[in-house]
Amino acid sequence: MKKVFIVFLAAAGIMACKGNDKKASVTETIKDSVTAQTTPGQELPDTASNTTIQWLDSTYLDLGKQKEGKEIELTFRFRNTGSKNLVIQNVSAQCGCTIPEKPEKPFAPGEEGVIKAKYNGSGHGETRKEVYVTANTSPNAHTLTFRAELVK
Known part of the structure; x- marks a missing residue:
C-alpha cells in the first residue's frame, strides 16, 4: 500500500x-x-485615418461565356461610406493575365469610385481570377473575384 x-x-x-x-x-x-x-x-497601422467602403456591385463578377484571347474589361464600383478620405493604397492581381488600375486620388466621404482591370482572356475553359485591393479601411484587404468560361 x-x-x-x-x-x-x-x-x-x-x-x-x-x-x-x-x-x-x-x-x-x-x-x-x-x-x-x-x-x-x-x-503601427494608423487606424485613426481608417474609413469604410461599400462595394456598389458584387465583389464577384460572373462574366459567362467569353471568346478565348479577347481582352475583357472589368469594373468594380465602390463608395466611401466613412467620415475620412478613402485611399486605395494598392491594387494587384493574382497573375500577369490581369492588369488592374489603381485609383491615384483619395475619395472624400460619400464619393464613388471604380477599380478597373483588364483580363487578356488567356486560357481555355473555366477560369477564375482575383484582384486584391488594399485601402485605409478595416479590414484593409479586399478581394474582387471574376470568373469566365473561355470558348473558341
Missing part, C-alpha cells in the same frame, strides 16, 4: 509540474506576441 501511495504522489507531482510548464508556455507565447507586435522601429 505504501508503494502505491508513493507512485500516486510521484504521478501527482509530475502532473502538477506539467501544468506549470503549460502556463509558462502560454505566458511566453502571449509575451512574444505582444513583443512581435511592438518591435521598436516598426510602424
Whole structure:
C-alpha cells in the first residue's frame, strides 16, 4: 500500500509540474506576441485615418461565356461610406493575365469610385481570377473575384 501511495504522489507531482510548464508556455507565447507586435522601429497601422467602403456591385463578377484571347474589361464600383478620405493604397492581381488600375486620388466621404482591370482572356475553359485591393479601411484587404468560361 505504501508503494502505491508513493507512485500516486510521484504521478501527482509530475502532473502538477506539467501544468506549470503549460502556463509558462502560454505566458511566453502571449509575451512574444505582444513583443512581435511592438518591435521598436516598426510602424503601427494608423487606424485613426481608417474609413469604410461599400462595394456598389458584387465583389464577384460572373462574366459567362467569353471568346478565348479577347481582352475583357472589368469594373468594380465602390463608395466611401466613412467620415475620412478613402485611399486605395494598392491594387494587384493574382497573375500577369490581369492588369488592374489603381485609383491615384483619395475619395472624400460619400464619393464613388471604380477599380478597373483588364483580363487578356488567356486560357481555355473555366477560369477564375482575383484582384486584391488594399485601402485605409478595416479590414484593409479586399478581394474582387471574376470568373469566365473561355470558348473558341
